[in-house]
Amino acid sequence: MPLAFRSSRAPRAVLALWPVLALTTAFHAQAATDAPAPLRAQDVAVLAATCANCHGPDGRSTGGIPQLRGVGEAHLLQRLQAFKAGTAKDATVMTRLAKGYEDEQIKALAAWFSKEGK
Ligand code: HEC
Numbered sequence: 186m187p188l189a190f191r192s193s194r195a196p197r198a199v200l201a202l203w204p205v206l207a208l209t210t211a212f213h214a215q216a217a218t219d220a221p222a223p224l225r226a227q228d229v230a231v232l233a234a235t236c237a238n239c240h241g242p243d244g245r246s247t248g249g250i251p252q253l254r255g256v257g258e259a260h261l262l263q264r265l266q267a268f269k270a271g272t273a274k275d276a277t278v279m280t281r282l283a284k285g286y287e288d289e290q291i292k293a294l295a296a297w298f299s300k301e302g303k
Contacts, residue, residue: 240252253298255298255299255301256298258295258296261294
């Protein structure tokens with residue numbers, strides 16, 4: 186008897202919950218595309234640290250690789266987007282590197298390095 190009770194009730198419970206589950210999932214998908222979570226400063230610092238190997242400590246060049254620190258944000262953004270899109274004709278390594286970053290991360294990196302201080 187308890188077995189018969191359970192098998193007749195369980196599917197109805199799942200059916201009753203289905204619209205709730207579907208709505209919750211749709212809400213989350215919507216939230217994810219409409220408002221990407223802003224990157225935290227410490228996350229940008231971690232991303233930017235990987236650039237130091239080539240662009241110098243804190244983006245201050247010590248050799249032939251371009252300086253990033255204090256360069257205009259619009260210029261950095263335009264260059265990074267061109268690298269990612271594969272349209273920068275002069276690029277060697279940066280095309281491959283830039284493809285690994287989300288658009289939001291690229292924007293955050295351009296803003297980060299454009300600031301003189303730090
Ligand atoms: C392996 C070495 C290397 C690393 C790591 C590296 N870069 Fe570069 N970067 C270069 C080289 C070399 C160039 C010159 C263009 C080219 O050859 O691809 C360059 C060019 C650039 C430029 C264009 C500068 C200008 O004024 O035209 C920007 C912006 C840039 N890199 C940003 C970054 C950022 C941001 C990171 C970290 C996420 C990074 N790079 C990591 C080697 C590197």
